[in-house]
Amino acid sequence: MSLNYDQAIEKYEPTLGLEVHVELNTKSKMFCGCATEFGAEPNTQTCPVCLGLPGALPVVNKTAIESSILIGLALNCSIAPFSRFARKNYFYPDMPKNFQTSQYDEPICINGFLDVEIESDEGNKVFRIEIERVHMEEDTGKSLHVGGSTGRIHGAEYSLLDYNRAGIPLVEIVTKIVPNTGKYAPQVARAYVAALRDILRGLKVSDVKMEQGSLRCDVNLSLAPSGSGELGTRSETKNVNSLRSVETAVSGEIVRQANRLQSGEKIVQETRHFLEESGETRPGRSKEKAEDYRYFPEPDLVPVVPDNKWIDELRKTLPEKPADRRKRLQSEWSVPEKEMTAMVNAELLDTVEETVKLGADPTKARSWWLGEISRIANERDVVATELISVTAVAQIINLINQGELTDKLARQVVDGVIAGEGTPAEVISKRGLKVVSDDGALMKAIEDAIAAQPDTAERVRGGNIPAAGALIGAVMKATGGQADAAKVRELLLKHLGQ
Amino acid sequence: MSAISREEVANLARLARIEMSDAELDHLSGEMQVILGAVARVQEVASADVPPTSHPIPVNNVVREDVVIPSLSPTDALSGAPASSEQRFKVPQILGEA
Amino acid sequence: MSIRNSAAEMAEALAKKEISAVELANQHYAQIEAVDKDVHAFLHLDKAGALAQAESIDKKRAAGEKLSPLAGVPLALKDVLVQKGVPTTCGSKMLEGWRPPYDATVVAKLKDAGIVILGKTNMDEFAMGSSTENSAYGPTHNPWDLTRIPGGSGGGSAAALAAFEAPLAIGTDTGGSIRQPAAVTATVGVKPTYGGVSRYGLVAFSSSLDQAGPCARTVLDTAMLHQSIAGFDPKDSTSINHAVPDVVAAAKKKDVKGLKIGIVKQLSGAGYQKGVENKFNDAVAELVKLGAEIVEVSCPNFEYALAAYYLIAPSECSSNLARFDSMRFGIRIGDDGSKGAEEVMNLTRQVGFGREVKRRIILGTYALSSGYYDAYYGSAQKVRTLIKRDFDAAFEKCDVLVSPTAPTTAFKIGEKSEDPLAMYLNDIATIPVNLAGVGGMSLPCGLADEDNLPVGFQIMSPAMKDDRMYLVGGALEAALLSKWGKPILDFAPRLAGSK
């Protein structure tokens, strides 16, 4: 019988390790002046350097170095007083020089940490993720596998290469092993990547779009029998490209490895590929012989030796840390911790903050973004901010506060904006969504309701205020929800002598 | 220095992506033996207290500003390609994933 | 005006409009036509491009535009530097038919200086060799004796000068590839300080050793060309961001009084041909007559230079040459639709690379591989430190160092091609310079008594003090010229058909 996650985690203790590759959002590439626009026509952003043509030489992008230092500082790393590029030698058609210019034993930042918080059974719990290194390298080109039935690499007839991405600066952030996460390993992994992404976004050094590949995560995972204190053989799952996938990849690997170990099989140290569709991993092509990367110092580049002055100047530009910002906003908005966490987890903190900056009430902003809009976004499997703009949401909330819209009407306005019917004002006028505030029309509906439920009306007259609910409901129904419920209540109670 | 075997040379040829016939491997392992014997002399003076030199002239922090400069035209970029299609370099099927 | 004049003289005649750049280029093409079937210095002639450049220079001159000193003078370019649209092969089958889409910085500077690039010269494949026998396109022959090698890897450039096919040439020097060919053809060649001339567009053999440099028949011509191609290049991270020393003024000064000249003890003795040592000593005696002070210096680690070089250069080349994989440029072998990219790379590299290149790639792959790195590549880098220290100590005591450039005169084609170690010994005196990144010049100092073949005199300068080589070289050249009564190349046998 195979083990499920709970059974697996009962018997085995997972150890995590995470390697995150981040494409920096520099204007030009790591070692040449080619542009880095995403989605450009194939091979329009290439030159002798990034095509690896004979004779071409690299020159390091200063901004890429500075971004890397900023990342290191934000992750509490030491900035190496001396760092160097090396060549990592292996052949692959999407890598123009057949070596990757990368940092090896002399990375630019070392020994940092990042604290991440997850919801545990005992409330919020903080895990410290130690960072081993932050280093600079370059991205590869992209291959398109043509022919064959699957459209995948296997069975393709030939491949087409576009080197626009080749040479885009990458920063690789590698954690030390993360022990003792227990059953929370999947959440910790996810929270780490999310926190890292927030930091990178705050630093404005990357677009951090996982779906476009500007942030890619490799998950290393091993299991050891619970309480053994051992370190098992690890697998490396490559290119896990969404936060949800990070969580799935970790839990999936825990179950897969536990079942192997359970049935007496060994874990093979291997690279596995995450399959986005199924959430499973499949082994990469096993190599008969180990690669030997033959690293050596890149002779075409000189050492990077940042002095304290340079580092201090960069330190001054560091933005507020996401965790500090959270605390500050929580107190400014006076929202409960739980709601704050919910906003962060939903990755809507920035959005809510922008909405509040446009005059919206923080509580309403939170509830609209995390409630109705997120619900629709989930249904459609898109990102909330792609559905509707911050400006539109702020306008809607402001209209609610001014009594121009009820919550129910506002939902229709949101629907209309999402459906592309225009701005909130345009939707309101096109759909005729105005709060019924005409007392005469309301009084007519109230009288009708009383006539229809004379017993209920009598109870209210007798002092049973809560009974008014049924009458208010009837009025709201009769007005198609366009009435302001508070107003209805006020008029009704007055009419019934309360 | 220990002898370098034909199998070792075959593995080096694999790492270096060079197809080699048995005759080439035989010949080369013999030559490697001789050459390695000669170059191993560096070990006589390479003591632990000597730092390595990777660059003849010591210079640090050579960088360029993050400025975009025009790329090659796709025609120029692809001009040397043995094969191309759809403005991309056309290469034989890529087996295995890095 | 004759093709036997110096570049400086040609430049003067051009300036005085005694000859046009087009006429001068055509005279050289006529000479190439006449002798290159025997010499085989050139792999490709770019007549259309050269004549267009010559014509544009003539027009500018006619219009009274200010031109740089060598404008209109022809030049032969080693086929290891890329020139936009002009075939660049590096002497390898791998690059047959490749036309680079860009210019090397050196090429761009030559074009800016109005220099007329006649064509691309032969070389050992990817600059690996000391005889130009390793070219996939057949060997170059030494104009002094067509059965002999012209040195290497830049044998084509040196032979073109010695055969009066061009008054100027560009070479590249990783372990002696400018200087040793200069020595065996009685021409002048300079390996500038590492970083003095941009490597951008120089197809890399060994990045930390490669350096492009000027070749010519006189010290002054070499200096003028040096001045035209040197200087900081933002496209080369290892290029030196300092003013180029005034090498032209140094070449003209011809005064070495009081200069301290060090003779490196280790660069003589066993392995050095008698006639080579004799001519070297005669030249030293000339310098003494000119008032230089001679000091003997010891550089004990030089004896490890060859071993270090044959680890560092192959290691770097194993990585530099990985890009030749048939995916983006160059030839492709075996792509019949059934094979994967990996197999096609393997087959292409089997066919595209010659024996010496494969030998060095395998050696370098070994030296860098895990388990061997420290013993080989790592140790070689330490030796490099020791050699630099030897130079530093020697330059404390003297202004320049001197030695024979090559231990022997030109050997017969085929004589050493089966013995890589014997071949490698050719560079024993030139390699320390590359390992330390300092400057090195070779100029002719006579003909060896036993074979009547040219002997080269090497001058080494501290890094960024390249002018000192020209100072000593210019003075020595003048002294020897007056001693011989005519330029040394006038002692060479006349090539059949030569103009």
Ligand SMILES: [Mg+2]
């Ligand atoms: Mg990496």
Ligand SMILES: [Zn+2]
């Ligand atoms: Zn580029």
